[in-house]
Amino acid sequence: MSKRILITGGAGFIGSNLSLALIKHGYEITVLDNLSPQIHGTHQDSPLYLSIKDQVNFILGDVCDKAVWESTLAGQDIVVHLAAETGTGQSQYQLEKYVAVNSMGTANLLDHLVNKKHQVKRLVIASSRAIYGEGKYHCLEHGDVYPLARSQKQMDLGQFEPTCPICQGALQLKPTDENAKIHPASIYGITKQNQEQMILNIGESLGISAIAFRYQNVYGPGQSLKNPYTGILSIFSTQMLNGNDLNIFEDGLESRDFVYIDDVVKATVLGVTAKPEISGIYNVGAGINTSVITVAKSLQKLYGTEVAIKVSGNYRLGDIRHNYADLSKIKKELGFEPTVSFEEGLTKFAEWVKTQPLQEDLYKKSITELKEKGLYK
Ligand SMILES: NC(=O)c1ccc[n+]([C@@H]2O[C@H](COP(=O)([O-])OP(=O)(O)OC[C@H]3O[C@@H](n4cnc5c(N)ncnc54)[C@H](O)[C@@H]3O)[C@@H](O)[C@H]2O)c1
Ligand SMILES: [Zn+2]
Numbered sequence: 001m002s003k004r005i006l007i008t009g010g011a012g013f014i015g016s017n018l019s020l021a022l023i024k025h026g027y028e029i030t031v032l033d034n035l036s037p038q039i040h041g042t043h044q045d046s047p048l049y050l051s052i053k054d055q056v057n058f059i060l061g062d063v064c065d066k067a068v069w070e071s072t073l074a075g076q077d078i079v080v081h082l083a084a085e086t087g088t089g090q091s092q093y094q095l096e097k098y099v100a101v102n103s104m105g106t107a108n109l110l111d112h113l114v115n116k117k118h119q120v121k122r123l124v125i126a127s128s129r130a131i132y133g134e135g136k137y138h139c140l141e142h143g144d145v146y147p148l149a150r151s152q153k154q155m156d157l158g159q160f161e162p163t164c165p166i167c168q169g170a171l172q173l174k175p176t177d178e179n180a181k182i183h184p185a186s187i188y189g190i191t192k193q194n195q196e197q198m199i200l201n202i203g204e205s206l207g208i209s210a211i212a213f214r215y216q217n218v219y220g221p222g223q224s225l226k227n228p229y230t231g232i233l234s235i236f237s238t239q240m241l242n243g244n245d246l247n248i249f250e251d252g253l254e255s256r257d258f259v260y261i262d263d264v265v266k267a268t269v270l271g272v273t274a275k276p277e278i279s280g281i282y283n284v285g286a287g288i289n290t291s292v293i294t295v296a297k298s299l300q301k302l303y304g305t306e307v308a309i310k311v312s313g314n315y316r317l318g319d320i321r322h323n324y325a326d327l328s329k330i331k332k333e334l335g336f337e338p339t340v341s342f343e344e345g346l347t348k349f350a351e352w353v354k355t356q357p358l359q360e361d362l363y364k365k366s367i368t369e370l371k372e373k374g375l376y377k
């Protein structure tokens with residue numbers, strides 16, 4: 001495939017690492033990013049941005065600005081669209097912003113491709129495991145099922161595990177594959193579903209390869225330590241290093257599939273460089289779920305802190321209980337194999353955090369916002 005790639009959101013966590021990896025593969029990279037203050041602070045000097053600044057053609061611009069696409073897309077062969085608002089909880093009370101940036105930003109890109117001259121041959125989009133909502137489970141009586149979002153009534157009673165939607169019985173968790181039911185539990189997830197479906201739809205009609213990567217929880221050195229709205233490892237780290245106690249939601253046994261940044265970059269490079277006829281949806285994860293309480297205790301050990309870890313029974317509306325990826329499809333079709341274990345990745349992450357300036361702990365502010373909107377119980 002050709003050699004010029006536009007990466008939107010390329011100054012972000014995944015985008016900056018991806019840019020540097022693709023440069024090593026010989027690609028010429030253009031980044032379109034608005035250096036959102038929630039991620040980069042107000043001085044436009046975040047380490048992520050500085051890591052790519054002199055190595056890419058950087059365009060400071062907003063995906064919501066239709067005019068910016070005209071000049072940005074000129075001469076590009078591939079577009080990797082990563083720019084997005086990314087906080088699940090925040091999306092529940094900033095709907096207009098999330099829909100504008102995520103859904104409309106993607107529509108602006110596609111509008112240009114449909115209506116204007118261009119030479120783009122491949123589109124890659126960052127989708128998310130958030131579009132699955134609760135993932136796949138097994139009921140002994142009813143086989144594979146996809147539980148609905150948990151009700152407030154259940155959660156108030158401390159019944160955090162999803163139950164069978166048919167018999168309300170107990171369930172066994174399974175890895176979620178790409179054919180699983182799509183029923184996002186948050187506005188963020190809904191916009192990710194929009195983005196993915198729009199890219200696949202227009203890609204098909206234009207005869208352009210379109211690939212959607214459903215990333216699980218990505219972590220690693222470089223992830224924003226400033227953003228209190230997403231990134232549980234960063235949020236815990238910033239709280240711990242400020243000497244603040246941790247408040248663990250639910251009973252602490254909720255779990256996620258934590259996938260190390262290098263593995264995410266590897267999977268995405270495999271998509272970018274795949275044969276032209278490759279299109280479709282791929283899960284990207286480690287394929288293993290780890291509980292939140294395990295994450296908190298592991299970080300506490302790595303930082304050697306004494307802060308208390310309190311399991312509070314509080315919960316956030318829009319959060320799911322568990323999800324982890326079935327990687328069969330991406331292994332078979334793109335040859336992807338995750339290589340970094342959670343222990344190894346977390347150690348690298350914590351070592352990096354220790355070298356970073358201590359950030360102000362804004363987490364309480366983010367929780368206050370949720371409380372004010374009735375989204376935190
Ligand atoms: N990190 C994860 O765990 C994860 C999981 C699933 C999906 N994703 C998706 O992957 C993508 C990248 O995530 P990330 O973790 O690197 O996030 P990030 O916040 O570090 O990076 C996003 C980048 O987009 C830029 N941006 C935001 N709004 C913009 C706008 N209106 N115009 C131009 N640029 C804008 C930001 O400045 C930032 O540099 C996102 O689409 C996200 O939804 C991430
Ligand atoms: Zn059942």
